[in-house]
Amino acid sequence: MTTLTHLECSLCGKTYPAHQAHNLCECGGPLLVRYDLEAARNGWSREWIASGPSSMWRYAPVLPVSKPTSMISLGEGWTPLIRARHYGAAVGAQNLWVKDEGINPTGSFKARGLACCISMCHELGIKKVALGSAGNAASATAAYAAAAGIEAHIFMPKDVPQANYIECKSFGAKVTLVDGLISDCGRIVSERKEAEGWFEINTLKEPYRIEGKKTMGYEVAEQFQWNLPDAIFYPTGGGVGLIGMWKAFDEMEALGWIGSKRPKMIVVQADGCAPVVRAFEQGAERSTFWENAMTVSSGLRVPKPLGDFLILQSVRASKGTCVAVSDRASLLAGAELASREGIFAAPEGAACFAALDQLLKNGFLQPEEKIVVYNTGAGLKYLEAYSTLFPRTSESESDKLGGLITPR
Numbered sequence: 001m002t003t004l005t006h007l008e009c010s011l012c013g014k015t016y017p018a019h020q021a022h023n024l025c026e027c028g029g030p031l032l033v034r035y036d037l038e039a040a041r042n043g044w045s046r047e048w049i050a051s052g053p054s055s056m057w058r059y060a061p062v063l064p065v066s067k068p069t070s071m072i073s074l075g076e077g078w079t080p081l082i083r084a085r086h087y088g089a090a091v092g093a094q095n096l097w098v099k100d101e102g103i104n105p106t107g108s109f110k111a112r113g114l115a116c117c118i119s120m121c122h123e124l125g126i127k128k129v130a131l132g133s134a135g136n137a138a139s140a141t142a143a144y145a146a147a148a149g150i151e152a153h154i155f156m157p158k159d160v161p162q163a164n165y166i167e168c169k170s171f172g173a174k175v176t177l178v179d180g181l182i183s184d185c186g187r188i189v190s191e192r193k194e195a196e197g198w199f200e201i202n203t204l205k206e207p208y209r210i211e212g213k214k215t216m217g218y219e220v221a222e223q224f225q226w227n228l229p230d231a232i233f234y235p236t237g238g239g240v241g242l243i244g245m246w247k248a249f250d251e252m253e254a255l256g257w258i259g260s261k262r263p264k265m266i267v268v269q270a271d272g273c274a275p276v277v278r279a280f281e282q283g284a285e286r287s288t289f290w291e292n293a294m295t296v297s298s299g300l301r302v303p304k305p306l307g308d309f310l311i312l313q314s315v316r317a318s319k320g321t322c323v324a325v326s327d328r329a330s331l332l333a334g335a336e337l338a339s340r341e342g343i344f345a346a347p348e349g350a351a352c353f354a355a356l357d358q359l360l361k362n363g364f365l366q367p368e369e370k371i372v373v374y375n376t377g378a379g380l381k382y383l384e385a386y387s388t389l390f391p392r393t394s395e396s397e398s399d400k401l402g403g404l405i406t407p408r
Contacts, residue, residue: 003039003061004035004066005018005035005036006018007031008031008032008034009027009029010029010030010031010032010307011028011029012025014027015034019123021121023206030307031206033210033211035061037062037254041255046255053078054078055075056076056116056212056215058077063212064207066123067123074144077212077215079100079104080100080103081223082097082098082341084340084343086340086341092367093356093367093369094367095368097229098341098343098345099375100345101349101374101375101377102343103378105143106139106140107377107378107381108299109213109216111212113140113212114201114209115140117206118141118145118148121199122148126199127150128152128197129152129198130192130196130201131155131186131200132184132189133164133185134157134182134298134299135163135381138154138156138168141201142168143171146172152174153173153174153176154176156176157180157301158177161298161381162384163380165177182301183289183304186202186205189202204238204240204243204307209240216241216245216248217249220245221252226257228249228263229369229370230370230371231264231265231372233266233371233374235299235348236276236322237305238307239276239308239310239311241376242267243314246265246314246318249262263320264320265315266321268323268324268355269322270296271295271326272293273294273295273300273301273302273303275288275289275290276305277324278290280312280316280321285309290304296347297348297351299376300348321359323355323358323359325354325358327385330348330354331386333350335386337350338379344378345377346378346379353373
């Protein structure tokens with residue numbers, strides 16, 4: 001049973017009832033879910049978790065869904081933590097691990113957030129949802145909305161990876177391709193939601209996606225026997241996964257499950273869209289809009305994250321850092337990871353390995369530190385990006401990519 005008590009604004013601290021549909025606070029700040037952690041500590045033990053489901057729902061007492069019948073699950077979470085010995089040896093990292101989120105439903109970590117969000121929409125009686133997405137959040141929204149019998153309205157940039165578009169159409173979502181970026185897609189949702197009767201689930205515009213994503217923090221602690229690593233690399237677009245993990249660490253400390261020592265949180269962005277990196281380097285509390293955002297890592301093409309201040313607070317509190325890498329370096333690192341470890345990472349996750357090499361060489365990280373890299377998606381969803389490294393030529397119509405099924 002959940003120990004949910006209320007929602008709290010991350011900017012002004014104003015509170016709202018827990019079991020009502022809310023978007024942002026009146027001041028414009030994102031809302032965060034709060035729990036009675038003292039009650040959870042007295043009535044729940046971490047030793048019991050192993051007997052729970054092999055999914056993110058093993059942490060149900062600190063998730064907002066109050067009724068099992070509200071839970072919409074496709075088996076998300078409890079992803080593997082894999083020792084990357086060969087890649088680590090090549091770059092000089094003796095204790096390197098990959099948390100592979102690419103095996104989640106719809107092939108990315110977005111499944112966690114949308115499973116929780118759509119479950120709460122189901123519990124609250126919401127019939128229509130809408131969001132703007134760079135791709136993977138759209139796919140997860142469409143899948144979980146289909147499972148819940150909720151109408152999904154998806155707005156994506158017109159150059160979104162083909163896999164995301166086909167997934168959303170297959171799941172029955174109402175898809176609109178937009179000549180612009182995720183910021184333009186999100187604006188359309190915000191402008192039309194009242195007239196259309198949509199509940200907006202854009203990044204941090206509602207409080208529940210972060211709750212699903214925070215389970216990545218609970219899992220890494222549990223998989224390391226309740227000891228956190230020295231550093232965590234996280235590819236950061238909207239940054240909700242990083243914000244969620246930091247929230248999870250706070251909750252676990254309050255529960256008495258971990259100590260106060262935290263990993264260095266390392267933000268990784270593409271050099272064609274790095275608003276958080278720029279703000280970090282300037283010592284700013286908020287980022288500014290990144291003009292002409294461009295990167296093959298579509299999940300990193302977020303020109304102005306709503307939760308930028310929460311990302312920066314976490315990085316600075318952890319004595320972490322922010323790094324921008326090129327698309328070329330990301331794809332090459334992804335190919336090397338695949339050939340050395342058998343893990344085909346999304347370009348976003350691959351970017352972290354390019355950043356890892358930088359931080360080992362400049363001494364920010366030491367070879368003996370325990371390092372976890374989050375691969376947030378499956379490389380198979382980004383074949384257009386990786387095809388630039390591995391072009392496939394054809395001599396005739398029958399040799400075209402896709403063979404006989406290629407449209408003529």
